[in-house]
Each structure stands twice: as C-alpha cells, then as structure tokens.
Amino acid sequence: MNAPDADAPLIERVKRGDVKAFEMLVVKYQRRIERLIGRMVRDVDLIPDIAQETFIRAYRAIPQFRGESAFYTWLYRIAVNTAKKTLVELKRDPLITESARASRDDDDETSRTENELSDGETPEAVLASKEIAATVNAAIEALSDDLRQAITLREIEGLSYEEIAELMNCPIGTVRSRIFRAREAIAQRLRPLLDTREGERW
Amino acid sequence: MSSESESDASALENLSALSDGELDSTAAARACSAWRDDAAMRSSWHAYQLIGDVLRSEDLASTAARDAAFLAAVRARLSDEPVVLAPESAPQPVDEPAAPQVAHAGRSARWSWMAPSAVAAGFVLVAGALIVTRTPLPNAGGLLDSTMARVGFGSPTSQVVSAPTLAASESVMQAPTEVAVNGRMLRDPRLESYLKAHQQFAGSSALGVPSGFLRNAAAEVPTR
Numbered sequence: 001m002n003a004p005d006a007d008a009p010l011i012e013r014v015k016r017g018d019v020k021a022f023e024m025l026v027v028k029y030q031r032r033i034e035r036l037i038g039r040m041v042r043d044v045d046l047i048p049d050i051a052q053e054t055f056i057r058a059y060r061a062i063p064q065f066r067g068e069s070a071f072y073t074w075l076y077r078i079a080v081n082t083a084k085k086t087l088v089e090l091k092r093d094p095l096i097t098e099s100a101r102a103s104r105d106d107d108d109e110t111s112r113t114e115n116e117l118s119d120g121e122t123p124e125a126v127l128a129s130k131e132i133a134a135t136v137n138a139a140i141e142a143l144s145d146d147l148r149q150a151i152t153l154r155e156i157e158g159l160s161y162e163e164i165a166e167l168m169n170c171p172i173g174t175v176r177s178r179i180f181r182a183r184e185a186i187a188q189r190l191r192p193l194l195d196t197r198e199g200e201r202w
Numbered sequence: 203m204s205s206e207s208e209s210d211a212s213a214l215e216n217l218s219a220l221s222d223g224e225l226d227s228t229a230a231a232r233a234c235s236a237w238r239d240d241a242a243m244r245s246s247w248h249a250y251q252l253i254g255d256v257l258r259s260e261d262l263a264s265t266a267a268r269d270a271a272f273l274a275a276v277r278a279r280l281s282d283e284p285v286v287l288a289p290e291s292a293p294q295p296v297d298e299p300a301a302p303q304v305a306h307a308g309r310s311a312r313w314s315w316m317a318p319s320a321v322a323a324g325f326v327l328v329a330g331a332l333i334v335t336r337t338p339l340p341n342a343g344g345l346l347d348s349t350m351a352r353v354g355f356g357s358p359t360s361q362v363v364s365a366p367t368l369a370a371s372e373s374v375m376q377a378p379t380e381v382a383v384n385g386r387m388l389r390d391p392r393l394e395s396y397l398k399a400h401q402q403f404a405g406s407s408a409l410g411v412p413s414g415f416l417r418n419a420a421a422e423v424p425t426r
Contacts, residue, residue, distance in 0.1 A: 006223030009230035015288035018231075019280055020238045023273060027244075028221070028251045030272050031262045048272060055276050056283065063288035125265055133263035136256040154222060155254040161224045180218040187249040194249060194266040202244030202270055 007071040014062055022062070026055050029072060033079050040083040043090075050086050054079040132193055139186040147185065150178035214246055221250050 005011075007028075013021030034051045041047060058078050065074055140148060146168070153164045161179075165172045213236050219225045220233045236243045248269060255262035 004223065006221070008223055009220060009225055009227060010234075012227060013230060013234050014286060017285045017287050018234055019285060021234045022280065023277060024220075024234065024237055024247060026273055026276050027248050027269065030269060030276075031252070031255050031264050034272075035262060048275070051272070052276050052279060056279050059280060059283060059286065063286050125268060128265045129263040132252070132265070133256050133260040136253055136263070137260075140257065152257070155257045161219075161222065176219055176224065177215065179222065180215040183218050183250045183253055184214065186253050187246060190249055190253070191245075194245065194252075202241055202248060202266075202273070 005067055005070050008067060011062065011065065011067070011071060014059075022055075022059055025071070029075060030055075032072070033075065036076065036079050037083050040080070041087065046086060050083050051079070053086075054082045057082060128193070132190065135189050135193060136186055139189040143182055143185060147178050147182040150175055151182035151186075154179050210242075213240075213243065217243060217247055218250060221247070221254070 007025060010021045010025055014025070030051060033054055034047055037047050037050045037054070038044070041050060054075070058075050061078070065071070140151075143151070149168065150164060153159045153167060154161075159167070161172045161175045164175045164179075168175065213233070216225060216229055216233045217236065220230055225233060237247055245266075248266060252262075252264065252266075252269070255264075
C-alpha cells in the first residue's frame with residue numbers, strides 16, 4: 001500500500017502537543033499490541049504492563065518518528081523491544097520470575113497461552129469477547145452490499161478512499177459516507193454489548 | 203441514530219474518516235477536541251476501532267471495560283510525561299498560522315512551563331558539566347544531581363552524574379548528544395530547534411550566563 005499512513009493526521013496532532021490524539025492511537029492499537037506481546041511473553045499478568053510501557057515509550061519517541069514506515073510498524077518494533085527487554089530483566093530478577101511462575105502453574109503443559117486466554121481474562125470476559133466477535137460478523141452480514149464492500153476494502157484490504165472510489169466507481173464522498181454508515185450500523189448492534197455505563201469511562 | 207442531531211452525525215462521520223487518515227488537519231483538530239470533550243465520541247471511536255480489529259481477526263475482540271481500563275492506565279502514566287513538542291518539520295504545510303508550540307488546554311497547560319525549563323535544564327546540565335570539569339571531586343556528581351532535582355528533573359540519571367571524572371565530562375562536552383540519552387527534553391540536537399521555537403530564549407543561547415538561567419527556571423515554576 002503506497003497510500004500515506006492513515007495515522008499521519010493524529011501523529012501530527014501529537015507532535016503539536018495534543019496528548020488526546022495519542023490516546024486515540026492507544027485505543028486504536030492496544031488490542032493488536034497486547035496480542036503481539038502475548039505471543040512473546042508467557043506470563044499473562046505482564047502483558048498489560050508491557051503494552052502500557054510500549055505506548056509510553058512510543059509517546060516519548062514520537063518526535064523522532066519521521067513517517068518513513070507506517071506508525072503501526074514503528075509501534076510494533078517498540079513493542080517487540082520492550083517485551084524482549086522485560087524478558088531479560090525477568091531472568092535477572094528471580095522475585096519477578098517467581099511470581100510469573102506462580103501465575104503460570106495453572107495452565108502449564110497446555111497450549112492455552114496460544115489462544116485468547118493469553119491476555120489473562122476471566123472466562124466471562126472471554127465469552128463476552130466471543131459475543132462481540134459474533135455480533136460484528138452478524139452485523140456485517142446484514143449490511144447492504146455497497147456498505148459491506150466499502151468497509152471491507154478499507155478495513156481488510158487497507159485501501160484508501162480514493163482507491164475504493166475507483167474500484168466501486170463512485171465519488172470519494174460516497175465512499176466516506178458508506179464506510180461511516182457501515183461502522184455506525186455495526187456499532188449500533190454492538191453498543192448494548194459495549195454497555196453505555198462503560199462508555200462513561202472513556 | 204434517530205436521537206442524534208445532524209451535527210453529531212457529521213462529527214461522527216469525521217471521526218470515522220479520521221480513523222482512515224482521510225481528514226485534513228483542521229478537521230482532525232476538531233475531531234480530537236470532540237474526542238476530548240465528549241464521552242459518546244470516545245465510545246464511538248473505540249467501537250470503530252474494535253470493529254476494524256474484529257473484521258481483520260476475531261481474536262482481537264475485546265470488552266469495552268477491559269479496553270477502557272487499559273486506556274485509563276496509559277492515561278495515568280501519560281499525565282506524568284512532559285508534553286511532546288516536536289519541532290516543525292519542514293515539508294509540512296503550516297495550516298495553523300504561527301501555531302502555538304506550547305500546549306493547548308487542560309492538562310497540556312500544566313506542562314507549558316516545562317519546555318522552557320527543560321531548555322534551561324539543558325543549560326544546567328552543560329553548566330554542571332563545566333563545574334565537574336573544573337572540580338573533579340568525588341561529590342561533584344552529587345552537586346549536579348541536586349541541581350537537576352531542583353529544576354524538576356529528578357528521574358533522568360545523567361551519564362555526567364554517573365561519571366564525574368575529568369575525562370568523562372570532557373567526552374560529554376565533546377559529544378553533546380550523549381547528554382541527551384536519558385533526558386528526552388534535553389537532547390542536544392533538539393536544543394537549537396527549541397530555541398527557534400521559543401524565541402524568547404534565543405537571546406540566551408550564548409551559554410555564557412548559566413547562573414542567570416538557574417534563577418530563571420526557579421522563578422518560572424511557581425508562577426503557573
């Protein structure tokens with residue numbers, strides 16, 4: 001994809017001192033970063049800590065981010081380095097390693113660290129996550145072809161609005177509107193699961 | 203949707219476009235303000251991102267409570283960080299004429315004094331290095347340490363502090379980038395950019411009067 005980084009406007013805001021723009025990037029990438037770290041670190045309790053540390057480091061380093069790679073690629077590297085560094089420190093510090101082992105005993109000799117449980121969630125939370133995934137999929141199925149194609153080309157294929165407009169043979173404004181309507185239609189079904197009271201916490 | 207006004211829908215559509223990087227910088231600034239001020243906007247932004255993640259991979263599905271808790275934790279840590287102020291990059295078209303480099307609102311304002319004092323702290327570091335050069339005593343590092351603490355930079359343990367010998371401090375003087383390793387606001391290559399950005403300090407860039415700077419930094423802190 002040769003299109004400019006989709007995060008460029010937000011990064012520009014962060015560089016101008018807008019911390020909230022960085023928070024928006026956190027919300028955008030936290031799940032991917034946590035999953036990545038979960039594949040590197042066995043101790044589930046450490047994953048959120050390392051993920052947080054990743055974002056803090058990224059925030060500190062963002063003046064040096066020149067946009068030569070995509071923001072996520074850059075963030076990915078920071079996450080890998082942060083996880084590696086933590087693993088090295090774990091070897092040095094037996095106390096932390098001990099607590100890590102203790103929390104690991106439950107699911108030893110299984111491959112559970114490979115699946116969704118790697119983020120240390122309760123069974124209820126895992127169930128809730130599955131429900132969210134199912135709802136998104138059902139909502140996508142229920143979309144009109146135009147809306148479904150537009151959001152799929154954007155979110156899965158990573159195409160720009162201009163490229164989607166060419167493919168769908170419609171103006172860019174229509175693409176923009178279709179993607180928004182698709183997101184809103186899915187979000188409408190999702191909101192009961194996302195719980196408005198939780199929404200207050202955002 | 204029916205309960206939402208048209209302006210809300212338009213703001214949400216902008217949020218959606220921002221998520222795809224398809225918003226110009228003026229509209230992006232507005233969308234960021236909307237995120238800051240409106241819990242519904244924050245909730246929608248999260249929903250849009252979550253939808254994108256789930257479309258790409260179902261195992262990225264996550265609950266709002268969990269994601270919100272993660273953001274809250276990062277936010278708490280961000281509040282301890284100085285606001286980043288990158289020097290204007292040349293190829294970027296300036297859309298906000300003479301955009302204020304120093305902080306915007308809310309928490310940002312809290313840090314607005316930090317940038318100047320960080321510049322001042324940079325000079326304190328250099329001044330400290332000078333002191334170390336002249337008096338290579340064992341406690342010279344402690345002196346510098348307390349100087350830094352007074353300016354408000356207790357955490358970055360400088361290499362100057364850890365090696366208060368004549369040779370070490372000389373190498374620091376010759377390779378000023380090393381001073382910057384632990385203090386992110388103190389990076390020497392940045393210093394010139396900061397001086398450009400903060401014109402009022404440009405006249406003081408002569409390095410000749412470090413004592414004046416010390417007083418300056420100490421006076422700035424309580425005024426905010």
